[in-house]
Amino acid sequence: MKYNKINGQHFLSMVTNASIRLENEKAYVDSLNVFPVPDGDTGTNMSMTFTAAVDEVRNSKSTNIGEVSKVLAKGALMGARGNSGVILSQIFRGIAKGLEGKEEVNAYEFALSLLEGSKSAYRAVMRPTEGTILTVIREVGEKTTEYHTDDVTDLMEKVVTFADETLEKTPELLPQLKAANVVDSGGMGLLVILKGMYEALESGFKMAEKVEQKSFEEYVAARDTHTEITFGYCTEFIVLAKPENDSFRDYLESMGDSIVYVAFDDILKIHVHTDNPGLVLAEAAKMGELTKIKIENMREQHRNLQDTPDVHMEAPKSEPVVEAVKEKYAFISVSMGEGIREVFEDLGVSYVISGGQTMNPSTQDIVKAVESANAEHIFILPNNKNIIMAANQAKDISGKDVYVIPTKTIPQGVAALTAFNPEAAVETNYDALLASISTVKSGSVTYAVRDTEIEGMAVKQGDYLGLLESKIKVVKRDLYPLVDELIDTMVDEDSSSITLFYGEDVNEEEFTQFLSELEEKYEDLDVMSVAGKQPLYYFIIAVE
Template identity: 25%
Template sequence: MQALDASAIRRWADACVRSLAAHREDIDRINVFPVADGDTGTNLLQTMSSALDSLLRSNPSGAGTALSALAKGALAGARGNSGVILSQVLRGLAEAVGTASTATGASLRKALLRADELAVEAVSAPSPGTVLSVLRAAAEAARDCPSDELGEVASAASRASAAALAETPRQLAVLARAGVVDAGGRGLVVLLDALAGVVTGHVPEPVVPSRVPRPAAALTTARESGSADYEYEVMYLIDGLAGAGADRSDRSAEEEAAAALRTALRALGDCVSVVGDGDGLWTVHVHCTDIGAAVEAGVEAGRPHRITVSRFADQVAAQAGRFTRDRAVVALVRGDGVAELFEGEGAVVLRVAGALDPADLLAVLTGTRARHVVVLPGVPDLRSEVDDAVSQAVAAGQDAVVVPMTSPVQALAALAVHDASRRANDDVVAMAEAAAATRRGEIGHAVQEAITWVGRCLPGDLLALLDGEVVHVEPAPGDRTGLARDLVDLMLVPGGELVTALLGEDAPDGLAEALEAHLRVAHPEVELVVYPGGLPGAVLVVGVE
């Protein structure tokens, strides 16, 4: 591969999530610095999953915009110090590539050097023998690579990161005593190996074991203190650092406020990081004992939100008995018939009658008692509420992922390919692809006068929509059955094998039979499945696969 485009970036992000999932338990087990809380692998996986989710929700025009989506998603969903550093690595890649449609070997070299700069800035007290040492080695290897070929640069960075990881026990005594390499560094090697694999088609063989032999001197080395003196991890997102009314184009005020917040937090604890996405949003991380003071420092600096607090001593014990099953699928639906349909397919259903309170969804997510939860929002216009609830669940240690969609027929398509025997992240990707491949249509009534792409509509007129756009307006009362036939014909123009129809409250008698008879003549190769959905305010919702 000579250059990375948006599609290749997506494949890399997906490969990162898959590989981190495979190595998560091993990375968690070797997590001994700065605090032996056994969650570095989990934090990296959840942060990268948030980054991938952000990319899947966007429509990137090239490598630069794809990397930017990854960076913003990683910052918003960063877990732990390792997640914060990962968000800055992705931000460095995004800034270096900029708006370019592709990333070449030269731009990857520049990107790794910028990622190194931002990652070091993100840590209050950089220490040798950590992920920073591994990233520095990778960036320097890319810089010194004699070739500009993308595969050569990526492979050089991957090899150097593995070699640097092997050196971490000789740089950090706490690693030598435990006989392990650095957990964060191990995670970075996984990401760089995945990148080399996407570019060259060959995933490098692991050259460094997670555990290394301990010399006798390591057993008598004095114990380091560090963050073991502090009881809590406090994290929150913050905006408004530049102050109300400040010019968003001038970042100096934001940087000064961030520096002041870092100073205030360093007086309270360690492992301090205050890092941004370059667009006004910052994430804060600190290990401390005085939780209130850490939050108050944020209030004085700007507008903190999504505040999470974890007590290190509670983390292992709490996770052990919290989950009683591995997987669950939660579907958000409207209509009794649709709800019964999803329940019959094994999903946990949240019926949405009007507005959605994120607390209600969070209660359903935690109530599943499942370690991994996939959310299918088969109801439009709930993105912010769903993201809020899922972010809180992830912050509390549950692996929750949203499959992007806006229609119950997309949710049905995703649920149809759900396979609990697959690895969790493989299953999510399959469900997302099934939802994205489903064309969605709907027939309903206009609630107010408006101008559409196909003309003016009045209250009560019939509207036919295809993938969210109005394609036909029929004055009230209109021929609902005829309009349904026309919409299905239009949806089948690009082809299709399966038509799924959910009948709404306003569906006329005999609509299912009329559709079946029409398709038998006009599209005999297509299979039709009809369900009594009871969708409020709708005549018909239809999906084509």
């Protein structure tokens, strides 16, 4: 159908349909991972980011496209997961900037907003790489502004064509893509979104049908892992007002814990665990209109989870909560595997966010941990290269004194914690933690999910893969010969220790035998093992 102009409701239908399409095709986008490992997560991250964005604006009745796009962009910002999700959120932040103040737009004005999306995405990346989602959105923005039409549907058809053509060129721009015989996964995710937006227009806003997908685990901070629940009601809401000062934040701290207080433009997002949600809402209503109110009885949820009979609960005490003493430092770390989580907690990490490959926490997950940390200075250890951008985005949003240490592996995160000195100044610690990253070599062992060729090495589905940092170094059909060879490539004359975090799929009897042989082989080194219990990776290896 032809549309000379589109308004806020048109745009909402376009992005809603795009969200459904991406959710349906996220597994395919995941499969385009350059490395044949079982944790390709680009499609999952983009889908979860975009779903969060659409959920934020789904019930909007506004016909103002500027208003709708702004709320969508905020939802994408807070829901961004992984590098691809952060870049996607920045694309739609730029689009919102291009649509700002407009009730409706024609084809050329919408094309200009796509160009703004490109500029915003490039600004967000320190070292932009061509042959990625960045290239796709840039080509789309540049070409559509040169295309003349009075029909937005026709424009979006061209947008899809331009995106598809650019995506097909990505293997020529990135040798890794060409070697793996795939196109860029982020670019493919963007193409799916753009197709979904076009199909909504072309069909007269008939929505795509959802395909049943398996649910993904929720990511939560470690603060709420205790079986005893101090405050009974998880209370979340949004205040449609810009706070004049931090007095309401102080009020929340007197009413409960697990506080998330995020001010963004003219909205205030609140999360608090309290025994008096009614009082909290009444106080919040003094600032402005309330929306998205959700109150859950956590004690009831806990009883249901534990399958225990209902018990009598005493009425909440009315005494004021004594505010905890603020610490000088707090650490937030991301990890996967119960054993690795325990290592970080033993090393003094206050909040461990469950996540890693295939389970990238969102910006909002990290913001929640930051806001809950009662400390003057907060260090974040992402421990995964795909989480660093979301961590930096959370830092910018939080308003606290936050430092992101760009750890890309679990061993780097552990090394950073051992370099920390609680008596030192924050600048001294920041420099020491940064320097510690280079003191450890990180290896990992997983398996191939498909046939491919990587840097001249033939890989068959089911092969074991030994990775040094992020590069595949060893490929074998047998597990322990591969682990032995990988460690050989990591150890040098300066090495003093080897630590193996073994995963949930490792046979302990076989590993014990291998460990004994390893200790004998490297008798001058400290050889240690930890039951990391991580999924997908048989071993994570640290050599220092």
